[in-house]
Amino acid sequence: MKTGHNALLAGLLAATALAAPGTALAGTASRASTLEARLEKLEEEMASLRAELAEARATNAQANARADAANTRADAAVAQSENALQKVAAIENRPVPAPQPDGFRSGATTIKLGGYLKLVASNTRFSNGSVATNTLGRDFYLPQTIPTTMGGRGFSSQDFTAKQTRLWLNLDTQVSGHTIQGYLETDFQTTASAAQSVAAGGSQRTTNGYTLALRRAYMQVGRFTFGQDWSTFQYAAALPESTDYVGGAEGTVFVRQPLIRYTAPLSRHLTLNLGIENPESALVTAGATATLESGTDRMPDFTARIVYSRKRGEISLAGLLRQVRGESTDSALVNNVTSAGAVGTGLTATGLGGSIAGKLFLNGSKSSDIRFMATYGQGIGRYVGLNFAPDAVYNPATNSLTNVNTFAALVAARLSITRRMRVNIMGSYQDDRYDKALTLSQISGLNKKAWSAAANLFYSPVKNIDLGLEYRHGERTVANSAAASGEATGQLDRVEFAAKYSF
Incomplete structure (x- = not known):
């Protein structure tokens, strides 16, 4: 009886030993698939980030261009204002002509x-x-x-x-x-x-x-x-x-x-x-x-x-x-x-x-x-x-x-x-x-x-x-x-x- 029991136990161990490598292989494949999915998602996110970064850089470039243009116009306005002030000062400094009488x-x-x-x-x-x-x-x-x-x-x-x-x-x-x-x-x-x-x-x-x-x-x-x-x-x-x-x-x-x-x-x-x-x-x-x-x-x-x-x-x-x-x-x-x-x-x-x-x-x-x-x-x-x-x-x-x-x-x-x-x-x-x-x-x-x-x-x-x-x-x-x-x-x-x- 005892001998039969040992033989059955030995058989189960042998079967377990034969089945273990397959189970291990199946777990490895599942992890790889998960990693690939995560990698693809990461790549998509990276691509999206790159697109947003490019868009942000373009927007920033346009803003810089507008700022430069505004600065240019402001400089021109300042120059024009200074020129006008100079002209006004020149006019004010002129002697006022005497009013011409009738007749x-x-x-x-x-x-x-x-x-x-x-x-x-x-x-x-x-x-x-x-x-x-x-x-x-x-x-x-x-x-x-x-x-x-x-x-x-x-x-x-x-x-x-x-x-x-x-x-x-x-x-x-x-x-x-x-x-x-x-x-x-x-x-x-x-x-x-x-x-x-x-x-x-x-x-x-x-x-x-x-x-x-x-x-x-x-x-x-x-x-x-x-x-x-x-x-x-x-x-x-x-x-x-x-x-x-x-x-x-x-x-x-x-x-x-x-x-x-x-x-x-x-x-x-x-x-x-x-x-x-x-x-x-x-x-x-x-x-x-x-x-x-x-x-x-x-x-x-x-x-x-x-x-x-x-x-x-x-x-x-x-x-x-x-x-x-x-x-x-x-x-x-x-x-x-x-x-x-x-x-x-x-x-x-x-x-x-x-x-x-x-x-x-x-x-x-x-x-x-x-x-x-x-x-x-x-x-x-x-x-x-x-x-x-x-x-x-x-x-x-x-x-x-x-x-x-x-x-x-x-x-x-x-x-x-x-x-x-x-x-x-x-x-x-x-x-x-x-x-x-x-x-x-x-x-x-x-x-x-x-x-x-x-x-x-x-x-x-x-x-x-x-x-x-x-x-x-x-x-x-x-x-x-x-x-x-x-x-x-x-x-x-x-x-x-x-x-x-x-x-």
């Missing part, structure tokens, strides 16, 4: 030229009679020229003129630390030779030549003005913007004459003007209509005006005191022109008047405003409405000068529509009352009333060009002993175009 110099005087070129084309309808060619009533609105012929036929006219063209010089001279200023202004409208001929410069048939006429010429030294200017009694800023030469003539004070004026600022907003001005009496003889400039005045006209100014506008109060004087031979007026050497009796009357006027701005840009003037007095006829009424009437029956009372008013509105377009609306009126001692036949033919209204549209395509279209209606009333009402009237209707170039 030109002649010695110590600066001279500036200004003015405007103006064309006016008008079509006018007069209701009761005609107006002669080459007269002022054809050139601009002058109420005393409106025909009042009873039963007269209507008359129409078409006129073109450039007479209102204006030239002026501004003068400024420095003398011993003081400034002397001068002003000279001319146009072709106010020439004394209203009816032009070929000998006088050319008619409308040929060359339309007109004489240059003086408007204003004065010098200012300190607070004094010496020369010819608007009367101190007039507030020129109230004149409306119009295609017409004046615009509402009957309602405004309108006089240019030689004067001496003293101007004194009383405060920041208040200015006083005192003047002594050229006297001239405008007289008519009862029963006649011709106005006589006596030329025998012996006292200047005294004027005063005070102006209150603020940002929104200004108000003017003016006064006039004068002596109206004429000479008579106890039955007729005489003067040193028509009766040279005649010795007559001096006749006088007192002229006294007041005027309130102003301009009120409607907006902050001052492109829209209201302008107005109201005037009243006796013996002030030549100052108002371009001498629409006389200063006084000589009455041969009493050998005296009788008073004429005058009231006049003007109002105008300037309304800006756009920066280049504006509308002006205006109305004016004058009423003259003669002494009750004069009969209707003694004042027949003399002006009693006038009024007008107008509206226009102005367009300025550029700064220096103004184009305007205006319609105006005006009426004149005169005393007329032949009329049942004691008056005769005439009307004017005018459409007018104006083109102006200012320089």
Whole structure:
């Protein structure tokens, strides 16, 4: 039994010995396969790492290239900035040129030229009679020229003129630390030779030549003005913007004459003007209509005006005191022109008047405003409405000068529509009352009333060009002993175009 058991054990050992090498070989093969797999995976990872490394190197190279380019641009910008700074420094180090004054110099005087070129084309309808060619009533609105012929036929006219063209010089001279200023202004409208001929410069048939006429010429030294200017009694800023030469003539004070004026600022907003001005009496003889400039005045006209100014506008109060004087031979007026050497009796009357006027701005840009003037007095006829009424009437029956009372008013509105377009609306009126001692036949033919209204549209395509279209209606009333009402009237209707170039 024991022997059998040993034999079985020996057989198992032998079988185990035979099987052991095969098992060992199988384990070795399995490990090799695992190692190969791990090696392949490692190689794949190495390849991936190499690719990532290559990509990182490429990205780094691009970044370096961009950095180099940025550095290059920065260096260029720095260089450009330094160059610009050098140029700025060079400019700043240059001496600043002195500002060039307007105009030109002649010695110590600066001279500036200004003015405007103006064309006016008008079509006018007069209701009761005609107006002669080459007269002022054809050139601009002058109420005393409106025909009042009873039963007269209507008359129409078409006129073109450039007479209102204006030239002026501004003068400024420095003398011993003081400034002397001068002003000279001319146009072709106010020439004394209203009816032009070929000998006088050319008619409308040929060359339309007109004489240059003086408007204003004065010098200012300190607070004094010496020369010819608007009367101190007039507030020129109230004149409306119009295609017409004046615009509402009957309602405004309108006089240019030689004067001496003293101007004194009383405060920041208040200015006083005192003047002594050229006297001239405008007289008519009862029963006649011709106005006589006596030329025998012996006292200047005294004027005063005070102006209150603020940002929104200004108000003017003016006064006039004068002596109206004429000479008579106890039955007729005489003067040193028509009766040279005649010795007559001096006749006088007192002229006294007041005027309130102003301009009120409607907006902050001052492109829209209201302008107005109201005037009243006796013996002030030549100052108002371009001498629409006389200063006084000589009455041969009493050998005296009788008073004429005058009231006049003007109002105008300037309304800006756009920066280049504006509308002006205006109305004016004058009423003259003669002494009750004069009969209707003694004042027949003399002006009693006038009024007008107008509206226009102005367009300025550029700064220096103004184009305007205006319609105006005006009426004149005169005393007329032949009329049942004691008056005769005439009307004017005018459409007018104006083109102006200012320089």
